[in-house]
Amino acid sequence: MKFDYKKYIRRQLLTLTPYQSAREEFEGDGRSMILLDANENPFSSEVNRYPDPMQKKLKKEIAKWKWVGEDQLYLSNGSDEFISNVIMSCCEPGEDSIMIVPPTFGMYKVSAKTFGVDVQEVPLTDAFQLDVDSILKTADQRSKVIFIPTPNNPTANNFDLNSIEQIIRGFPGLVVVDEAYVEFCGNPSVISWLSNYNNLMVCQTFSKAQGMAGARLGMAFAHSDFISFFNRIKSPYNINSLTINAVLKRLKEQDKVEEQVKLVLKERRRLENAFSSIPFIEECYPSDANFLLVRLDDSSHRHQQLLENGIVVRNPSKNLNCENTLRISVGLPEENNHLIEVLSNLS
Numbered sequence: 001m002k003f004d005y006k007k008y009i010r011r012q013l014l015t016l017t018p019y020q021s022a023r024e025e026f027e028g029d030g031r032s033m034i035l036l037d038a039n040e041n042p043f044s045s046e047v048n049r050y051p052d053p054m055q056k057k058l059k060k061e062i063a064k065w066k067w068v069g070e071d072q073l074y075l076s077n078g079s080d081e082f083i084s085n086v087i088m089s090c091c092e093p094g095e096d097s098i099m100i101v102p103p104t105f106g107m108y109k110v111s112a113k114t115f116g117v118d119v120q121e122v123p124l125t126d127a128f129q130l131d132v133d134s135i136l137k138t139a140d141q142r143s144k145v146i147f148i149p150t151p152n153n154p155t156a157n158n159f160d161l162n163s164i165e166q167i168i169r170g171f172p173g174l175v176v177v178d179e180a181y182v183e184f185c186g187n188p189s190v191i192s193w194l195s196n197y198n199n200l201m202v203c204q205t206f207s208k209a210q211g212m213a214g215a216r217l218g219m220a221f222a223h224s225d226f227i228s229f230f231n232r233i234k235s236p237y238n239i240n241s242l243t244i245n246a247v248l249k250r251l252k253e254q255d256k257v258e259e260q261v262k263l264v265l266k267e268r269r270r271l272e273n274a275f276s277s278i279p280f281i282e283e284c285y286p287s288d289a290n291f292l293l294v295r296l297d298d299s300s301h302r303h304q305q306l307l308e309n310g311i312v313v314r315n316p317s318k319n320l321n322c323e324n325t326l327r328i329s330v331g332l333p334e335e336n337n338h339l340i341e342v343l344s345n346l347s
């Protein structure tokens with residue numbers, strides 16, 4: 001049976017006539033043309049012209065790198081923009097819901113709330129794993145999208161791949177697997193599952209292992225029908241020229257990225273070891289990402305003490321089942337040395 005992506009999309013958006021930007025209307029064929037169509041400043045600078053709205057050159061390179069078709073790839077202004085695109089596209093405000101699995105990445109809920117969309121929460125198990133039975137029991141006709149970040153933030157662990165697959169099979173709506181930290185974990189990406197499951201979307205980012213948080217580039221992979229729909233509703237020039245050029249350069253530096261990931265993983269192990277001899281750290285949770293979640297005696301007090309010593313970490317204690325925890329990113333070796341020294345001297 002032919003896949004019908006339309007059943008996942010809000011009705012009013014299916015008939016929307018997309019905005020046609022100047023650079024979409026006139027694509028160019030390599031000839032040098034006088035461009036008087038976009039009200040740009042004609043004086044040359046690095047960025048006086050609008051960027052390619054469809055980022056064709058960049059998509060070609062990323063598609064080759066990730067082994068997907070260019071028509072299965074959508075680029076966003078960070079994964080944050082994709083998350084909001086999905087919710088806005090699939091959920092009827094005041095009627096539909098997204099599902100999240102707390103403790104989890106905070107933007108899913110915030111994004112849903114900004115669109116007037118309800119949030120169904122199904123907590124992770126005590127081992128911070130997906131509670132597949134509860135997820136599938138709670139899901140109803142209002143559940144349009146579930147967000148599954150693996151490795152998860154703030155708990156740092158991977159989810160079991162079989163559990164994710166069971167959810168994809170049983171969930172009535174779309175399943176977004178958010179692989180922001182995938183380069184740091186042992187599990188392969190689930191991008192290869194796209195050929196089996198039409199209700200799967202995968203997102204990755206240049207903000208973490210790729211070291212380009214300031215450039216803001218997210219990649220989403222999905223059935224080509226979804227991608228062409230997102231291309232119709234996206235803001236016209238969502239990826240700027242500086243980012244496109246910087247990412248094209250970074251794609252040629254993947255050896256360097258791999259080296260950096262290896263070093264981060266080595267440093268993570270060093271931090272884990274060091275934390276085991278800090279008396280007020282009660283537990284350091286297993287990590288598959290570039291950060292560690294630790295449970296300690298008094299997170300507010302320790303957070304404040306670290307600030308006084310010039311070290312900024314995150315206090316996710318308000319998240320479900322994260323009381324008295326701190327989330328600590330792995331830094332440079334000398335920064336980690338300083339962290340260990342400060343923690344060892346705190347009373």
Ligand SMILES: Cc1ncc(COP(=O)(O)O)c(C=O)c1O
Nearest residue numbers: 078079080105149153180205207
């Ligand atoms: C799980 C997860 N997804 C997405 C993001 C956001 O990524 P981006 O910088 O691409 O918007 C984060 C950022 O911390 C994250 O932890």
